[in-house]
Amino acid sequence: MTQKPTATQQPAAPQTAGATGILAGDPRLLIDGELTGATGGARFEVIHPGNAQVVGTAADGTVADLERAIGAARTAFDTGDWSGDVAFRQHCLMQLHDALERNKERLRRIVVTEVGCPISVTGSQIEDPIAEVKHWADYGRDFDYLVDTGVHRAVIGTARRTLSFEPVGVVGAITPWNVPFYLNIAQTVPALMAGNTVVLKPAQLTPWSGSELGRIVAEETDIPAGVFNVVTSNANAVGAALSADPRVDMITFTGSTATGRAILAAAAPTVKKTIMELGGKSAHVVLDDAKLERVLPMSAMVACVMSGQACIMASRILLPRSRYHEGIEILQAAMAATSVGDPWNPSVLQGPQISEAQREKVLGLIASGVADGARLVTGGGIPANLPVGYYTEPTLLAEVDPNSRIAQEEIFGPVLTVTPYDTDDEAVAIANNSIYGLSGEVSGADADRAFAIARRLRTGNVTVNGRSHFGLTSPFGGTKQSGLGRRNGDEGFREYLEIKTIGHPA
Known part of the structure; x- marks a missing residue:
């Protein structure tokens, strides 16, 4: 099994100071199991919408940082055991669930700090996504990855046909700022449980909901190096590079329809699979x-x-x-x-x-x-x-x-x-x-x-x-220019899998 390098300890993650009030999140990237600053040490400011004040900084990742993260995810998928070991994936995600429970008040303060979401309604931003981790861990453990469809007759003879559900590969997840922690979980945990490796690019306005998730994965779970990576950045070029990189097999995105169109255009040359949850005017x-x-x-x-x-x-x-x-x-x-x-x-x-x-x-x-x-x-x-x-x-x-x-x-x-x-x-x-x-x-x-x-x-x-x-048990997604594909339900989990049909002797 791929070993996870020890996380570097500088710059250190901020400590929780009390139960309420503004709190800065982790200012580091997670690349190949290492918590690290951006190339050149660059950072960008994070502003609390409630008072318009700068409350901390996040690592300003570069395209070079992103390319290292993609390389790590590619190597972890192609040479590691993650994609083939369902029991280990379930074990790691249950570790993540328990770690998120331990960190949930810190996560709540970070969400209120960077989003301005009222603390009175943070249940859907914190408790719901934490519960979702356990849901997908159990769902993926029990999912039937091999389905025997029986014996089929053809001109060249009979064959038994089996459907093999297999991970897509490297998944790039680009998430928005309105419910950042929830969507960081919703767009990465099912992908991980299905056996994929992931590179998460959080929204520029809410980087800490992503970097904190990376810190918790690195410090409190056995998820191997390269399986989960987080690159925060204030540069649009980083998200564009993730969409275009040929080593990335799939993009999952939530955000505006305009940005969704740009991602589709960038992904088109390599015909990437995409899940798009775009705008609405309900x-x-x-x-x-x-x-x-x-x-x-x-x-x-x-x-x-x-x-x-x-x-x-x-x-x-x-x-x-x-x-x-x-x-x-x-x-x-x-x-x-x-x-x-x-x-x-x-x-x-x-x-x-x-x-x-x-x-x-x-x-x-x-x-x-x-x-x-x-x-x-x-x-x-x-x-x-x-x-x-x-x-x-x-x-x-x-x-x-x-x-x-x-x-x-x-x-x-x-x-x-x-x-x-x-x-x-x-x-x-x-x-x-x-x-x-x-x-x-x-x-x-x-x-x-x-x-x-x-x-x-x-x-x-x-x-x-x-x-x-x-x-969680019902498919969610849009029609027309509101998106492609579905999240949640059996349909949502299968989005992160390819179906291989195998014909073999009856």
Whole structure:
């Protein structure tokens, strides 16, 4: 079995100091089992969105660092035992699960520090992904990697055919900043359990959620050198190089559709397998028999709880014209009542945007909506009591033209748009009027009618009457320009495997 080199001890990882408050993460890369600085010792600053202050640094990896990581992953896959030893993989990932449990409060503080996610809603950012590690460790242990399909007749004689599920090889994982620790786990752990080796490139705005994972793997698990590598960087060229390198067999990416297109173009010359979870502009079809007082406050909360920085958020509310004004009043009250502020305050539900650039994008899209004829019902600016940090008011826009820019572009902010409709057919047409197809929602008292509407939406996932489509046991992914492939469920695990059909004597 490949031996893991001893991790270097400088620069040292920061120590946890107390249970709450800002905490910097590990400033090192993980390459071939070694925790190390970037080539030349370069670092870049990390800013806390809650106060716009620099709170630490991360290693600014270079293309040369990335190439070393890819080489290590290639060697580990081609010459090591990882791909063929299911029991050892399960052992290592259970070690990782236990180590993450021990480190979860440190990880929670790091996520709040670099994302600005309110500490009150970090369960989905911390506890859920830690549980996911155990899920995939057990799932991969029990998965049937050889499937006998029986005897088949052909012109040249009978043959028994067996399906062999085999790891793809070296997987490059490029992750976003909105739920960084969760997606670092979701995009690497199933790949590892399937027998692949991995090079993780975390988002530039949230490097520590990746580097901390690398530190824990290096210091607290038996995962061999080269099997898991982490390269943080402030340079776009590093992600581009990962997508283009011929030694990488597969890319898994979550992020904007524009970046997804660039990754596909870079991967095309080597015909890499890809999983893409891209942008979304999901619609919530509220039927005329829905209990608005139950449905709409939840829609407002979901729009604000992660500062609107969620790809599956149903940001387009479609209300029946007969109940339009009633619905607007409920939404206005719910948006206005949302608590916005310091993400370290346990009573706060909405924190800041990730950066000043992201806030300016959100405010610009709101302004474009008003310019295109939408009515600003509430919000639309920077909270007067929060002049420091990247905060945006919860915003509601009514009478939104379904063809306008704000109805078509992903906002990624705490903004809901409302459009009236007259018939179910019109609601479906408006909902499907998008280049995106990631998610959607339908609410109505008649469950059969709501389900029928859900089947007509051109999306990969739909929630009906608050019953979530999302979970580890169900495939998740988009249609149209919202992505390729699936995560979660049996389908999601198989994405990280190739199928070989073997014909042999019966």
